[in-house]
Every structure is written in structure tokens, then in C-alpha cells.
Amino acid sequence: MNTNLKIAMAQIAPVWLDKEATLNKIKSSIKEAVEENCELIVFGEALLPGYPFWLALTGGAEWNTTINKELHAHYVNNSICIEKGELDSVCKLAKEHGIAIYLGIMERPMDRGGHSIYASLVYINEEGNIKSVHRKLQPTYDERLTWAPGDGNGLQVHPLKAFTVGGLNCWENWMPLPRTALYGQGENLHIAVWPGSDHNTKDITRFIARESRSYVVSVSSLMSRTDFPEYTPHIDAILKNAPDTLTNGGSCIAGPDGEWVVEPVLHKEGLIIQTIDFNRVLEERQNFDPVGHYSRPDVTKLTVNRERQTTVEIK
Numbered sequence: 073m074n075t076n077l078k079i080a081m082a083q084i085a086p087v088w089l090d091k092e093a094t095l096n097k098i099k100s101s102i103k104e105a106v107e108e109n110c111e112l113i114v115f116g117e118a119l120l121p122g123y124p125f126w127l128a129l130t131g132g133a134e135w136n137t138t139i140n141k142e143l144h145a146h147y148v149n150n151s152i153c154i155e156k157g158e159l160d161s162v163c164k165l166a167k168e169h170g171i172a173i174y175l176g177i178m179e180r181p182m183d184r185g186g187h188s189i190y191a192s193l194v195y196i197n198e199e200g201n202i203k204s205v206h207r208k209l210q211p212t213y214d215e216r217l218t219w220a221p222g223d224g225n226g227l228q229v230h231p232l233k234a235f236t237v238g239g240l241n242c243w244e245n246w247m248p249l250p251r252t253a254l255y256g257q258g259e260n261l262h263i264a265v266w267p268g269s270d271h272n273t274k275d276i277t278r279f280i281a282r283e284s285r286s287y288v289v290s291v292s293s294l295m296s297r298t299d300f301p302e303y304t305p306h307i308d309a310i311l312k313n314a315p316d317t318l319t320n321g322g323s324c325i326a327g328p329d330g331e332w333v334v335e336p337v338l339h340k341e342g343l344i345i346q347t348i349d350f351n352r353v354l355e356e357r358q359n360f361d362p363v364g365h366y367s368r369p370d371v372t373k374l375t376v377n378r379e380r381q382t383t384v385e386i387k
Contacts, residue, residue: 075234075350077261080105080113080343081323081334085294086122090301091150091158094121098175099165101343106169108345111198112232116265116293116323117176117242118191121150123267125295127214129313130306139306144218146305151178151189154205159194167200172232174239174291176265178219179205183382188220193239193265195230204228208241209250225380229257234350235287239263245276251284253376256363260286260328260353268292268319270336282330285356287348290326294341295319328356 082101087093098115105113117123126132126143134140152158159177166173172195179192191208206226211219227250229238238254238261245251245264254262262280266272273290281288295318300307323344325333334346360366 073234076347077112077233077235077350078108078110078345078347079289079325080108080110080345081289081291081325082113082115082343083292083294083321083323083337084115084119084341085296085299086119088122088125088295088300089146089150089304091121091152094119095161099161102162102165102169102171102173104343105345106171108343110171110343110345112172112174112237113343114174114263114265114289114291115176116291117193117267118178119293120152120175120177121147123293123295123319124215124218125314125318126306126310127217130309132214132217139309140217142305147178147218148180148187148189151180153180153182153186154194154202155182159196159202163196163200163202165200166196166198170198172196172198172237174263174265176241179207181207183380184220185383189218190222191215191219191241192222193226193241193263195228195237195239197230198232203230206239206241209244209247212243223381224253224376224378227253227376227378229254229259232261235261237261237263239265242266242272245280249374251280252363252374255284255286256374259284260350261348262286262288264288264290266290266292266322268295268321270320270322270338273322273324274336277324278326278330278332281326281328284362285328285360286353287328287333288326290322290324292322293319294321294339328353
């Protein structure tokens, strides 16, 4: 068996809150990764159509204001409804070229009524099938003003060549029990997606790798003042307090020993490509395996509810 896997980290900026333009940019990155013979491409958290930066820039916690209502509505309108086929073109590319994809989206799911949105991490396998949609369990800080909390349905892992791959969104990577839920299913390639910046990725990427004795791939987006389209609602209010750089990237890879394979890459847009070898996982599991020989399930054990939550069950 070929134990190598070639990975592309797509460190790109969205066309902010414009789902069609951002989808086109995502598909261009996939095609570029295919030309480089990559077998997996990963995009950052909520890249499609972008992170809700306005909340920190325009008084997002203020009640019942026109600016917050109109920006939220614009965000929902540009979020992705998978049931309506809005990822079909991405799935088609995956199938045509045999490439697996992890993609961070804002999901507008019909099974929750179609009006609330979730920061979801979608896994599309190399046959073009959506195999899991992980809705972020707990939005962070001001994210809670526009994102809804998810459920455990997406705490799943998937075979990819010699690897078993799973992923989490942003700060839920700091949650020990969701990490353990993936470890216990055999995860040895952990995908961590972020809105951006090395202050998120520089410590935890190596920590999770050392804890799990797995590869950890952290992928972030970029965002600067020039990435806000001028047709965005209330753009003047957003730019008034926006710094030149909102997120600087920081995409990186740590090996199963916790050491850098690719150190955080800053202020660089495009694909970051690296080949990893599965055998390194087996080497490092010799002395520590958190759910195998170095665990005590007779003493501590985790229960995971993977039922997809919905308010109405039609029988």
C-alpha cells in the first residue's frame, strides 16, 4: 500500500459574503490542487461565504438595530443550502478528479427550518459524495449572535488511503471530548479549520498532534480590508473600524511527534502543499495511544450522541 498522502491547504480569502463568487474561487483552488496531483484539499472555517467580521466592527451585540438585521439577512441569503444542491458543482469536481475535500461553509439547513445558520465542516470523498456535515458544537464569543449551535451528527471519521481522517471547527478543537470522540473512531489525520491567524494555530496544532500521535492539518483563511466587496450592505460602517489585516493565515501541519512538518504560513494566499507518510503515525503510537494501549475504558469512557437534532419529527 502507498502510505503517502499529498495534501493542499487552501489559504485563500473569500469574496466576502458573496457565495457565488466565493464558490468560483474555491473551484479554482480545487482545479489547481488537481494539477499538482493532490489527493486532499482543505479550506478554512466558514470560508463559504466568509466569517462574520462585522459583529466585532459595528456593535454586533446591540439589540434590534437595522445594521445588524440587514447584515444578518445578507449573511443568511449567502449561506449554503446543501439540500438544494448548492455544493453539487464542488462534488462534481471531486468525483471527476478523485480528490477529497474538507470545506468550511455557513450552512442553511432545511432540517432546522432553513432560517438559522451553522458553521459546518463538510467532507466530500474522492467519489464526490458528501459523507459528513459537522455543525460546530459551540459558536465562540460574538459568533453566537449570528451562528446557531450544532449537534454531534458530524463527529465522524472517514477512510482516505491509509489514513482515517476527521475534523473540527476552530475553537471546538480545544474541547477534549469531541477530540476524543474522533480519536476513538480511529482518527490519525486530524483536520482543524480556522477563520485565520497564527494566534489560533501556532500552539494547538502541535498540542493535538502530540496528544493524539496523529498528523494535524490546520487551515486558515485570509482577510484584509480590500477583501470586503464594495457592494456589501453597510460597507462604510464595517470599514470604519476595520484594520488593514483581519486574519493573516497561519495554516500549518504538525507531525505525530508534535513537531512541525509545515510551520505556520503568514500573509500568503494560495495553496500550501505537503506530502505526509502514514507510517509516522504507527511509529509514534508505539509509546502512546490515547484510545488504545494507553487508555483505561474500564475507568473512564465517553458517550457520544450522533443523532441529528431537529425540532419537528414527521412520522
